[in-house]
Amino acid sequence: xxxxxxxxxxxxxxxxxxxxxxxxxxxxxxxxxxxxxxxxxxxxxxxxxxxxxxxxxxxxxxxxxxxxxxxxxxxxxxxxxxxxxxxxxxxxxxxxxxxxxxxxxxxxxxxxxxxxxxxxxxxxxxxxxxxxxxxxxxxxxxxxxxxxxxxxxxxxxxxxxxxxxxxxxxxxxxxxxxxxxxxxxxxxxxxxxxxxxxxxxxxxxxxxxxxxxxxxxxxxxxxxxxxxxxxxxxxxxxxxxxxxxxxxxxxxxxxxxxxxxxxxxxxxxxxxxxxxx
Amino acid sequence: xxxxxxxxxxxxxxxxxxxxxxxxxxxxxxxxxxxxxxxxxxxxxxxxxxxxxxxxxxxxxxxxxxxxxxxxxxxxxxxxxxxxxxxxxxxxxxxxxxxxxxxxxxxxxxxxxxxxxxxxxxxxxxxxxxxxxxxxxxxxxxxxxxxxxxxxxxxxxxxxxxxxxxxxxxxxxxxxxxxxxxxxxxxxxxxxxxxxxxxxxxxxxxxxxxxxxxxxxxxxxxxxxxxx
Numbered sequence: 001x002x003x004x005x006x007x008x009x010x011x012x013x014x015x016x017x018x019x020x021x022x023x024x025x026x027x028x029x030x031x032x033x034x035x036x037x038x039x040x041x042x043x044x045x046x047x048x049x050x051x052x053x054x055x056x057x058x059x060x061x062x063x064x065x066x067x068x069x070x071x072x073x074x075x076x077x078x079x080x081x082x083x084x085x086x087x088x089x090x091x092x093x094x095x096x097x098x099x100x101x102x103x104x105x106x107x108x109x110x111x112x113x114x115x116x117x118x119x120x121x122x123x124x125x126x127x128x129x130x131x132x133x134x135x136x137x138x139x140x141x142x143x144x145x146x147x148x149x150x151x152x153x154x155x156x157x158x159x160x161x162x163x164x165x166x167x168x169x170x171x172x173x174x175x176x177x178x179x180x181x182x183x184x185x186x187x188x189x190x191x192x193x194x195x196x197x198x199x200x201x202x203x204x205x206x207x208x209x210x211x212x213x214x215x216x217x218x219x220x221x222x223x224x225x226x227x228x229x230x231x232x233x234x235x236x237x238x239x240x241x242x243x244x245x246x247x248x249x250x251x252x253x254x255x256x257x258x259x260x261x262x263x264x265x266x267x268x269x270x271x272x273x274x275x276x277x
Numbered sequence: 278x279x280x281x282x283x284x285x286x287x288x289x290x291x292x293x294x295x296x297x298x299x300x301x302x303x304x305x306x307x308x309x310x311x312x313x314x315x316x317x318x319x320x321x322x323x324x325x326x327x328x329x330x331x332x333x334x335x336x337x338x339x340x341x342x343x344x345x346x347x348x349x350x351x352x353x354x355x356x357x358x359x360x361x362x363x364x365x366x367x368x369x370x371x372x373x374x375x376x377x378x379x380x381x382x383x384x385x386x387x388x389x390x391x392x393x394x395x396x397x398x399x400x401x402x403x404x405x406x407x408x409x410x411x412x413x414x415x416x417x418x419x420x421x422x423x424x425x426x427x428x429x430x431x432x433x434x435x436x437x438x439x440x441x442x443x444x445x446x447x448x449x450x451x452x453x454x455x456x457x458x459x460x461x462x463x464x465x466x467x468x469x470x471x472x473x474x475x476x477x478x479x480x481x482x483x484x485x486x487x488x489x490x491x492x493x494x495x496x497x498x499x500x501x502x503x504x505x
Contacts, residue, residue, distance in 0.1 A: 141346075157363045157447065164464030190363060190445030193463045201445060205345035206362040 050252045051080040051159040053100055055108035057239065059132070059215055063272040071268070072259050079252045095120060095244060102247040103256060105129070105239060108167075112240045121242040122250070127261060130239035130274040133214040134171045136230040138220050139205040148227045149175060152209050154182050159201040159210035162191035168198070172211035175234040199223065213237070218273030238277060278472040281449045282457035289453060290433040293372035297429050300373075301380030302422060306410075308381075309388045321385075328378035332438025335374050339443045343370070360441070367444035368451050372433035379432055382423020387418035424488040431484040435477065 056064055061083075069081050084091075088106035092114060095101050104121070106112050109128070115121050136149055146154050161169025169191065176182040192198035195212050202210035203222035210223075217225045241260060243253045259265055266276040305325055309315040340452055343350040343361045353359045361367055390412050398411040415422075437455035444451040446460065453474050463471035 022371060085359065139346075156360070159445070162446075162460055162464065164460065164466070186448070188447065190447045190451070192446065193460060197441075201363075204340060204362075206443070206445060208341070 017061070044116040046103055049078045049080070050249050051082060052102040052247075052249050052252050052256060054081055054083040054103045054105065055091045055095065055099070055101040056083060056085055056105040057091070058085045059213070060105060060218075060239070062116070063268055067268045067271075068260070068265055070194055071264070075259070076255060079255060081256060082119055082238060098246075101244050102249055102253045103241065103243055105241045105260075107132070107237070107239055109238050109240055112242055113277045116242070120245050122245045122247070125254075125257065127241050127257065128238045128277050129241045129260060131277045132237040132239060132273070133275055134234050134237065135177060135217050135225045136211050136227040136229075137199075137202050137212055137217045137223040137225055138208070139202055140224050142205075142208065142224070144208060146209055146226060149233070150179055150181065151227075152176075153181060155190075155208035156188065157207045158185055158189045159192060159198045159207035159215070160185070160189050161195050161198050161211075162193055164194045166192065166194055166198075168195040168211065168213055168216075169172075171234050171237065175211075175229040178233040179230065183258070213273070215273035218262065218271075236277075239274065278469075279448075279457070282454045283476055285365070285450070285452060286434055286454040289365070289368045289436075293369045293376060293425060293433045294430040296369070296373050296424050297376050297380045297433070301377055301425065301429065302384045303374050304377075304381050305384035305388055308385060324381050325378045327374055328382070332371075332375055332436065332440075333442060336371065336439035336442030339367075339370060339374065341438060343367075343443070362443050363447065363451065364443045365444070365450055368436075368440050368453060369444050371439040372436045375436050375439060376429035376433040380425045380429040383428060384418070384422050387421025387425070388414065390392060390421065391417045402458050420491045420494055424491040427488045427491070429485045431481050434480060434484075445498055 023137055054064070062085055069083065070078070072081060084101075086094075088108060088111040091101075091106065095104060095115060096118065104112065104115065111184040112121065112126060116126060136146070136152060136276065138144065138146060144154060146152060147211045160172040161167070163169040163173040173182055173186075190201060190207055192201065195216055198207075198210050199212050199216050199220055201207040202212075203220050211229075214225065214228070217223055241257055243250065243257060247253050270276065308317055308321055308324070311320070338396055342346060343353075344358060345351060350361060353361060357368060361370065364376050380438065395417070396409055399413050405414070435455055436453070437459065440451070440453060441456060441459075446452050446456050452460075454477055457468045458473045458477070461467070461473070
């Protein structure tokens with residue numbers, strides 16, 4: 001009996017160890033869309049190899065990890081970019097605690113401004129890089145005649161984030177309030193507790209229309225975007241980027257942030273639903 | 278405090294228990310009467326499955342059947358203009374699916390505990406099977422069935438996961454007590470959920486006490502029969 005237990009324990013250990021030593025994720029494939037021969041500026045290139053750490057909002061993970069970092073690595077082989085993703089508020093707190101971050105990209109101006117007010121961002125490096133639009137989505141095969149935010153009352157059920165707890169829901173409410181239809185919208189609204197729930201309700205056709213971020217809409221092929229929130233009806237959702245004041249790798253950090261502002265980087269962001277600001 | 282979630286929850290639980298009660302008994306009776314053990318094991322497993330599956334998986338299956346892009350859901354929508362998902366009916370369907378196994382298993386247990394000798398005795402007195410069921414089996418199994426009923430009612434009242442998926446969270450329509458509690462807490466408003474939580478706890482406690490009452494009454498009833 002003891003022997004059996006011993007063998008079982010051994011098996012279990014092996015399985016556990018096996019899990020830990022799983023092969024590291026394969027090196028990301030070079031992006032096909034990368035422009036073939038962009039002349040580099042050799043005088044800016046640091047001679048030694050450096051690694052910089054980017055702290056970015058979780059909603060940026062896919063496009064940065066899958067496309068932008070590999071693209072950057074190809075252009076600047078001696079600069080390695082490590083990235084950490086979390087909610088902007090948590091990243092802000094980590095940077096305040098002195099985390100070894102070189103570049104910060106947040107999902108709202110609030111966190112960047114808070115860091116800037118404390119003098120933690122290098123002067124003049126904040127760029128309001130991207131905008132994430134608030135959009136109206138319908139199920140992909142929807143036949144309803146909804147073409148604008150004002151039309152949404154034609155929908156039988158509307159999916160929006162709960163304005164009490166979901167930022168996307170707050171923006172939706174703000175927009176509908178400015179259009180003067182929030183009362184009517186909320187009467188037929190199913191309030192999601194996060195924006196993904198809203199997205200999946202519309203994708204399944206359970207709700208006839210919904211309001212989410214443009215990046216969410218771009219991530220799901222079962223929904224279509226029919227309108228952006230009318231200009232001026234809602235505050236802009238800006239994704240700013242800034243270099244941390246305490247960085248010891250300023251040169252590399254600058255090269256990276258300039259890369260993110262380049263046309264080709266912006267076109268990748270746009271592919272994922274962002275708008276260049 | 279907004280009373281609509283309570284009314285919706287009570288309405289949903291009341292309607293769903295009526296449905297669950299009858300199909301639960303019907304299913305239990307058929308399974309108990311099955312001749313083949315193998316078939317019974319498989320059918321029993323399928324009928325009990327909703328008890329152990331996460332409610333989100335049940336919601337997934339309901340959507341798979343009734344979602345507007347699925348055959349049945351599409352058929353209902355195209356031909357009858359009936360959209361089940363995100364309607365109040367959807368809360369009832371979710372409640373029936375999750376509470377059914379409790380009703381079914383309690384009823385099954387109650388039927389199986391009925392003394393076979395009494396049924397045989399009925400047969401020797403040339404009672405019809407239907408009469409035996411209504412005059413012998415049912416009265417003896419009733420306490421177990423009743424306790425299954427209250428348990429299923431309590432479960433229907435507390436249903437959250439499947440409901441959120443198939444019925445959404447629409448105020449005055451599909452926002453049940455558990456959804457209201459979840460939304461309040463997600464918004465960081467613990468105080469706002471106190472009332473709802475108190476209602477759920479009180480109703481559930483009353484229901485469980487009722488169940489115990491039925492069980493105790495039932496055992497006395499059965500013992501008396503044995504004494505006779």
